[in-house]
Amino acid sequence: MRFDPLKKINNNTLVAFSVGVIFTILFNLIVNKEPFKVDSDSISALANVGTFLVAMVAALQVKKWLDGKVNEAAFKQTQLILEAISKIHMYSRLILEDCKALTQPDVVDALSYYLLDIKNNEARAINELNEKITQHNKIFKETSIQLQVLIYELPMWNISIKNKRVKKDILDIVAATKLFLEKCDEIEDQTNKKNVHNVITHARTISDELHEILFSHLTKILTKNYHDIFSPVTSPSKKVD
Incomplete structure (x- = not known):
């Protein structure tokens, strides 16, 4: 020291x-x-x-x-981490709804038509749904990377995660998010390849399994208060003239 x-x-x-x-x-x-x-x-x-x-x-x-400025920057750093976790929660919910829509019987039929190049209203709806998943997945992926970078940079601001248990909970979120993202990428890839069976399979894996796993890890952090997650950080100080 x-x-x-x-x-x-x-x-x-x-x-x-x-x-x-x-x-x-x-x-x-x-x-x-x-x-x-x-x-x-x-x-x-x-x-x-x-x-x-x-x-x-x-x-x-x-x-x-200087201490006041460092404390202020440190507090903002922890805010960004909590905001990233909340954002992962929100976009995982949006993707979940998209995947549930993909597995509806009428949508499955429309998807089959779409992948056979039959141009109709259902096909256009499927295309729009796929674009939504792609858009949500992009933001989801960027947020996941941001969370990993913010956690890695914590020592720069003299901050640490409260304990090993909390650190594991956050790393579990990162790991579950990675699996979630891989399935989203596969949905997009299989849609482009017009493989209806794989598209439906991956969508069901997200809605029936992966979202539940991710949400269980998110809940462990989302139900904690600030001081249960981070070591004490002085609140932002007033500017010293």
Whole structure:
């Protein structure tokens, strides 16, 4: 652990130091010189003490300002992580609804027609549904990558996940999201290849299995409060002028 000398210095330290220095100067004047005679050496010593105190007070103010800025940035970092998890929850729900629609009997029939290149209203509806899944999947994937990057960068802001249990819960979300995304990619790929059976199979896997797994991991984080997820982080401080 790096030693920071400024952490050991506060206003009481400065006052004690000042009193000690001034007492030493006065003691030397009384013992070694004429008690009430002030010469250039004494004035210089007092000036040096004053300069030192001003410098230390300025350093403490700068440190306080920097700590406030770091705390503010750290708090925003944790906010982004929680927002990413919430966003994964929302888009997994949207994709779930799309997959459920794909497995409806009337949609399956329309999908079969669509994959046989029969141009009708049902085919256009299937095409729009596939485009929705692709769009939702893109945002879902970007959010998952963002979450992984944000977690990796936590040490930069002197933040850590509360404990190993919570860290595992978040990593489980990342892993479940990866499986979810792979199935979404396969739906798009099999739709382009006009393989109706595989499209329906992958859609059912998401709606019947993968979403439930992902949601169970999400729930473990979504039901916690902030301080159950992260080590204590000072709330954003007021700007120091």
